[in-house]
Amino acid sequence: MSNPITSEILPESLLEHRAVKAWRGLRLGLGEPASIEILKKSHKKRAIYRLAGVGLQGAAVIAKRCQMTTGLIERTIYEQVLPHLPVTAPHYYGFAEEDDTFCWLFLEDVGRERFSPLVEEHRLLAARWLGRMHTAAAHGATAARLPDRGPAHYLEHLRSARRTILRNLTNPALDTDDVAVLKTIVSQCDALEAGWHELEKCCESMPSTLVHSDFRAKNVYVRTDQAGTALFPIDWETAGWGVPAADLAHSRRRYLGHHVDLITYLDIVRECWPSIDMSALQLLVRVGFVFRRLAGINWTSRSLASEWTEEPIACMRVYQAELSEKMQAAPWAR
Incomplete structure (x- = not known):
């Protein structure tokens, strides 16, 4: 690792x-x-x-x-x-x-090879691993022992990020363009919150289960030995109980469509959740993308009080552009 x-x-x-x-x-x-x-x-x-x-x-x-x-x-x-x-x-x-x-x-120590969404074998491994975990954990009595990671958790990320951004708009280290980006993110948060009930509806088709919540390359390892190739997710710090939206969504724009093999994942979860279809799954992935970006914005906003804002602002520009792209066709942001 x-x-x-x-x-x-x-x-x-x-x-x-x-x-x-x-x-x-x-x-x-x-x-x-x-x-x-x-x-x-x-x-x-x-x-x-x-x-x-x-x-x-x-x-x-x-x-x-x-x-x-x-x-x-x-x-x-x-x-x-x-x-x-x-x-x-x-x-x-x-x-x-x-x-x-x-x-x-x-x-x-499970080795040094990290999961890569750009490798087809890895995407298949991730689909099987997540499908088995999500369906098996949904039937266990684990909800009471884990924090909530449903839509309400990410709504709090949204509200916390917005409060922090507004509190730091007067930081003299921010220039006019920086402030404009941050104000745009605040407007995006307002629009998302106004349509949050629609976003919640998109999650109703999937059962709640154990979720990793930060399933991405840096937190997942792949090991090949005599038994074959296997996946080993680590860093369960943000894990909890909720719909598996964030687990299925890609963490970076360059991985669009290259995170988890959805056809394989659907084949596995349908055995336990027969009402799930591909359209519902794809919608959940879009919701998960928004969830992940709101969490990222919230974490990054905590660095805006510093006199060194170049790095957090660079991240915020990416988040703002990615949210804008997703919200254009999103029923919860109209």
Whole structure:
């Protein structure tokens, strides 16, 4: 999973590293690391390490440090949900609290090959994996243990993004063109909210189920071994319970039509959901695209208070253009 970076100085004794201390706290008796690779380091927040040789049969283990709020969601998924579903998943070693704010998750290292929507085999794998997960999880008693990820969740993303954008329009780091883009996004949010009931209707044809909510290349790995080629989604921080719209929608404009093989997905889910047809599925994908963009706008808007706005504004320009394209033919935005 991921490639190493070198922005952190490791202690002379690896046993003194915080990831190793947390790993040893699990008391699994699986040994000490031969080396540590830094895969991701975010100041005071997330950090991901590869601990070489400490897993089963000497395999590497991924140690992920994250905030407790999202770590508990992932813990629920790995401990209580995925083991009961007919899908592939990384081996889960355990969970450790660091303090009241941060925790650690320890998972099997499933390799370095990422899912690519541009590869047909990967799109077929994604369709089968998601189809099996969505239909199997819909019958389980998991809803009460997971946060809501239905239309109401994304409506809150919309409202939060709009509030944040309006609050930061007077940032002197923004020029006239930047402000115009942001005001256009606010208008798009107004139009979407006005037609939100229509968007909700588009979701009524699909049952609620477990959703990953951030199913994209950086969060999905592909591994080929003697058993064949298999998919391994990771990073369940935004997972929850809702219609599978966001899981089916592509994350980038260049992947238009190249995310999940919908024909294969439909063949699988129809066994449990016979009323679903391709037109309903395609409509759900369009809704999912809007959901994903609203979440992206909300996350990006939090950087607008900074004096360095070039990167968030560049993202906002893309989001604005993509929403405009989708809303032109959308019944919920007329």
